[in-house]
Amino acid sequence: MPSLSPSLFLLHVAGAAALLLWAVRLVRTGVERGWSADLRKLLRGSAEYRLRAALAGTGAAVLLQSSTAVAILVAGFVASGALPGIAALSIVLGADLGSAIVARILLVRMDWVVPLLLLAGVTLFLRTSRLELRMAGRVLIGLALIFVALSMLRAATGPLVSSPGVGIAISYLGNDLFTAFLIGGLFAWGVQSSVAAVLVFVTLAAEGLLPAPVGAAMVLGANLGGAMIAHVLTLNAEISARRVIRANLVLRGGAAVTVLFVLSLMAPPLDLLGATPATQLIVLHIVFNLVLMLVGLVLASPVMALAERMVASPVAQARIARISALDPEALTNPDRALTCARREILAMGESVEAMLRPVMGLYRQWDEATAQAIRDRDAEIDRMHIAIKLYLARLTRSVGDDDTIARRILALADIAVNLEGAGNTISDTMLNLAQRRERLGLAFSDEGWAELCDFHDRVLANAQAGLNLLVTMDPDAARALVVEKDRIRDIEQQLQRSHLERLKQGRVESIETSNIHQETLRALKQVNAAFAMIAYPILSETGDLLSSRLSRQTG
Incomplete structure (x- = not known):
């Protein structure tokens, strides 16, 4: 960007963020339309063992690029009686790890592969009639656009490194990690994607705009925000489904807040996670969700019992008659x-x-x-x-x-x-x-x-x-x-x-x-x-x- 004009900066960043959200959605809908039945079969067939269920959730989230999408699928299975609660929670915990792995994969700088992805994707989408091949093309186009959006974001934020105003804001957040945590959670909720939020935070860290502690707090907040997305989307679901999503919120949100307190009070050396702030943030994100998954698999039974008490069966109430739409x-x-x-x-x-x-x-x-x-x-x-x-x-x-x-x-x-x-x-x-x-x-x-x-x-x-x-x-x-x-x-x-x-x-x-x-x-x-x-x-x-x-x- 040749200028640090606030309006121009916001326009570039908003455009990059919008393209990123659309590209992630493009990949997810392509996988859902092309291989939804296979994914659903994979998830349902993994219920016998917790670890296998978690790994199935990880794979599904990598394909869908969204742990929220997996959580919604699983909520439907639980509501229909096709999945027990503990197996469903295991899948959702694995999906959280899968979304972290997706973020790591998408952060690899592969500008040279963008034209290849676009060429192959457009050819498959326009020149084939078979649904799976068309959707494969859709996925390739989405992946290419993700890399383009991240490049746009880097270009838009690069000149801000030397901006004194940005330095003051970052200095403030460095002394108030809880505000940074809240910003991360609200941003993930606002864009309805923890993957997109983490990609933005790590990209900003790579450009020198976010110190590791501030970025870590935002990444932890994005984990809480990601869990809240599924929680809100299933508020009207069956009780059994809501209990699974609430259990995941308790585990993921509670762990995020706990790690934030450790980060704030003890200031552990984040350089053990990598040489650069960007590497430290993405490794923290993956390690956090990996440890959370392993601990969650062990604690699944008591956590589900707690969720059952938190989401009790409703007391019978008088029902309001349904109003017909036939006017x-x-x-x-x-x-x-x-x-x-x-x-x-x-x-x-x-x-x-x-x-x-x-x-x-x-x-x-x-x-x-x-x-x-x-x-x-x-x-x-x-x-x-x-x-x-x-x-x-x-x-x-x-x-x-x-x-x-x-x-x-x-x-x-x-x-x-x-x-x-x-x-x-x-x-x-x-x-x-x-x-x-x-x-x-x-x-x-x-x-x-x-x-x-x-x-x-x-x-x-x-x-x-x-x-x-x-x-x-x-x-x-x-x-x-x-x-x-x-x-x-x-x-x-x-x-x-x-x-x-x-x-x-x-x-x-x-x-x-x-x-x-x-x-x-x-x-x-x-x-x-x-x-x-x-x-x-x-x-x-x-x-x-x-x-x-x-x-x-x-x-």
Whole structure:
């Protein structure tokens, strides 16, 4: 920068920070869209041993470049009963270490590799139609932009080294590490990424703007801020999920504050961690999270017990009746009325998702209270469906011969029908199958149970994608959902063949649970198809659908 003009400096730094956040998000969404099911399977399959669970969390965080993303995934598993609390906490602790490793990797100066990453990434994204290859291109582009953003940040902050104002501010923070800690936490919370925050702090230290003690306090604050992000994002989650995230907050936040006190009172020699302030900060970040993970694995049981006391089961309270989004006064304005109908269908879909999430837990251990809650939700969905049909019928009479509005009405009516059918499948078919298994005292084979859980998790992820699509109406997301529908069909057929192979081998558990296993797979496929149908009206509008298939020209 040729000038230290405050406005110009802030513009450059803000632009670099914005690009960094976008690039990190680009990598994360690329991994999620391309390999979400594989990641989820990895996390769920690691629950048996704490250390293996932690290492799985580390790997997932390295791929997603976010411990928060892993924590949200794990919270969903816990809420559905697919993961016990201690295993989930182990995964989250490993993810914290993974995010620290990511920061170290991204700080390597590789300016020469940026054009190679961009060339390969853009080629894969634009010239291939296979989803995994397109998402690999997206990840490579994101990595290149991360390196560009860090270069921009170095260039923007370089001239500040000799600024007297900066020296005064740093001198103050050097005498008040708690303020530096608070700044680090607030910055991580503000940018919603502890990885991005640590990258900024270490880059500033490398440019000579942050002494090691000040930077260390900020890095510790970023660890607390990172734990707070997941905590706030899961405030409305199930109690079991909130307990895991609260346990991680207690461990990570408590450890950060403890190390800050040691740093402030004892002033340990940070040069033991490296020769430069930047090296000292990143090594401190990695060592902190490594030690935290190892200690947390040992203390997981008592910490989870403490979290259970901190997040107690709520006392039963009077419920306020849900207000329908179907506004009769909006019927005179078709666009507004369609928006009201879409909001109500979204609420309907969220109720189906709420039914789908815990249903597999009933296959493992029957719980009448949970089953009754699912039945009650299904009854509510039936009422919502009737109301939506009547509302759309009234709207049809009021719009006359407007073909465009008529097509949109029909599309919403079809989505509502499919979601209502999905709710019935869960409430009737799947609950009856789970109850039958309980009544007969049957047990699935280990392979069969793992297959059912993985398939259920994949369908649940698609349900969430379908509801997101109902809000965004994004054609790219619609295409991905239809592709995933075909993949679900192929996987279901493959799992049916695997089950038949176990029957040929004479596996007693497979024989006893054969009908339950096969019917559950078919039921889950039907639920998945219901959510995938949300994509078809969007793709029909964009011309991406042939008579019965996704156009080969898309992508």
